[in-house]
Amino acid sequence: MPPPAGGDADAYAAAPLLNCLLREVAEPVALPGTHRTYRLPGVDRLLRVRGERRPGAPEVYTAGHWHPIGHTELVKLVAEELRRHTGLSNHELPAEMIDSRDAVAALLAARARATVPEDPYRRSEQSLITGHPYHPAPKARGGGPVAGWLPYAPEAHTRFPLVLLAVRADTVVEEGDTSALDTLGEAPPGYRVLPAHPWQLDLLDLTEAFADGRLVRLGTTAFDTWPTAAIRTLYAPEHDLFLKFSLDVRITNDIRRLWRHDLLKLGRTDTAVTAAFAASSGRAAWLSDHGYRTADFAFEELAVLVRDGLHGRLLPGTTPLLSAGLVEGFEGNPLESAADPAAWWEAYLRAVVPPALSVFDRYGVVLEAHLQNTLVAVDAGGMPVQALFRDAEGVKLVPEVSRADGWERLVYCLVVNHLTEIAGALAERHPGLDPWPAARRELARHDLREITGLLTSPTLPGKTNLLLRWTGADGADARYLPLPNPLVGPVPGDPTFYRS
Incomplete structure (x- = not known):
């Protein structure tokens, strides 16, 4: 879906940022015309936008006139509004907003050169140029150079082999069914196969483990994988296998590492979900996260989670x-x-x-x-x-x-x-x-x-991603504000509707 104001990176990046601002802070003002108008209470400014679900073309009322603002000026405006609204400063989030916009520009350029995948499923997973429509920086990639992450970006229609490591058997930590990992390559005696995401390896210093023999490089897989919308979750179609890796990069609200506390409860959680789906009648399916493998000296950093593929779960012909x-x-x-x-x-x-x-x-x-x-x-x-x-x-x-x-x-x-x-x-x-x-x-x-x-109920709970990130709250600490509930009746004419 094209952005509301054309195909440039500013328009793509502005839409989710505006959605957050209008949902969480701005106050709707009823004025005639084709725009939606809001007051920003902290800076006491009027802001107007075009479009509804994906707002764009922001303008600020100054000195008796409406003035268009680009993404950079929008970031400054949002930062000043939030400083006054919360009483807190935050230097990281504005940088992430700019990084997100620059990432979109890189992705648009890469897509213009890429071959569109023939597989419609892959096209759907790799289509998310806007990404999360209610996050201020949905495409931020940790502020690193484009060359470091673009080869692994799903939105650029990438595919690449896994790096294969051998980890000394006495350092292996695993739980559940990880047997699929042993089919990806062959480890020398006394070692176990451990696939790795090449981007994650670029972010880690494992010099000591390679030097003392706890880790050995085996090369790369003979087959390609491709990244899903989740970026760190890769699909290996030849093996019909999903693999989820740690990634020490902040994407939306969290550093996307496989955290120890989550891995330790994975078996209990997945078992409960698998049993619930098995006992429920109907066609729906659960893609089980049925095991993980890692090394005790880099438990979170090198963890890989094994997830069901599609072939045994999909209805025939779908x-x-x-x-x-x-x-x-x-x-x-x-x-x-x-x-x-x-x-x-x-x-x-x-x-x-x-x-x-x-x-x-x-x-x-x-x-x-x-x-x-x-x-x-x-x-x-x-x-x-x-x-x-x-x-x-x-x-x-x-x-x-x-x-x-x-x-x-x-x-x-x-x-x-x-x-x-x-x-x-x-x-x-x-x-x-x-x-x-x-x-x-x-x-x-x-x-x-x-x-x-x-x-x-007149309202539904809406997550406040902009305020969560500005105040430095934990990414898992969901905080909600009330949004108009469309289930109680038609409300698109309500000027507050698209705060939801």
């Missing part, structure tokens, strides 16, 4: 597509070409909503069912028929969290982050379609005690 890609857009996107968009949407809801609600209500499994963790399989006609969910690291279990907290997280991930975006993209591409009556009907079919509240 094609998986990343839900986030459906929103962003790619060649062959069935959301755009649906002959009957209302029927397509109803089929999408039937595929995605029931399994997420069922495993929560019956088994206490809170899926992180947002756009990047959900695949939707479509039939030959492009109609959704199956949902596949992934990423045990983001799953919460009741009673480790309370049912109320788990429900709030599920509503944010499934409804606010996921269904609202799909609904908005569908309505944008098919004018006249109101997607919310069908969503209300689908949700009302399910006998959870929380559903009545969901369908009648």
Whole structure:
């Protein structure tokens, strides 16, 4: 999907930053015209934008006139507003916003030279130029040189072999089923195979481990892998295997390392989710994170997580597509070409909503069912028929969290982050379609005690990524603000609607 103000990097980078600013800080002002106008209370300025889901062309009212501002000036404006709004300074986040914009420019240039993949699933995973639509710096890549990360960027349609290491057997730490790793190469006697992400290796100093023989370089795999939207999760199609690695780079809210505490609870979490899906009737599938392997001297840095592939999970004759890609857009996107968009949407809801609600209500499994963790399989006609969910690291279990907290997280991930975006993209591409009556009907079919509240509450929880990053909160410390709930009735005319 093109950015709201053309194809340049400023427009792509401004849209999610504006979404955050308008959601979390700005106050809507009702003025006539084609723009949406807001007051920034900290700096006491009026700001107006064009577009709704992906705002662009920002202008500031100064000296009696509206003045367009580019991305650099927008970053300065946001930083000053947040300093006054919070009373805190932050020098890192503005730099990340600029880095995100520069990364988009590099990605656009790389895509212009790249060959578009033939596989529609790969196209969907590698389509996210905008990325998270409500994060101030969704494409920041740690501030490093472009040459360091661009060869591994999914948005540039890259593919590359894995680095193969041999780790001395007495230093290996593993849990679960990691046997698939032993098929990737052959280790010398007394060693075990340990694949590594080449970008992560560039970020680490393992000189001592190589020097004393704890690690040995075996070369690279004879086959290529390609990065999914998650960047550090790679797919090896020849082995039908997903591998998730540590990556010591901040991407959106977190340093993307496989943290020890998450790995140590992985088996318990994945076992619970796998059992919940096995006991639930329906077509939905869980891509199990069924084991990890690492070295005790670099437990987090060299960890690799083994995830199910697709072939044993997909319904025959179907094609998986990343839900986030459906929103962003790619060649062959069935959301755009649906002959009957209302029927397509109803089929999408039937595929995605029931399994997420069922495993929560019956088994206490809170899926992180947002756009990047959900695949939707479509039939030959492009109609959704199956949902596949992934990423045990983001799953919460009741009673480790309370049912109320788990429900709030599920509503944010499934409804606010996921269904609202799909609904908005569908309505944008098919004018006249109101997607919310069908969503209300689908949700009302399910006998959870929380559903009545969901369908009648005036608000939904929206995550505050801009304020989280500005105040230096932990990336996992979700904080929510109330957003207008489209499930209670049509609200697009409400000037606050697109704060959601």
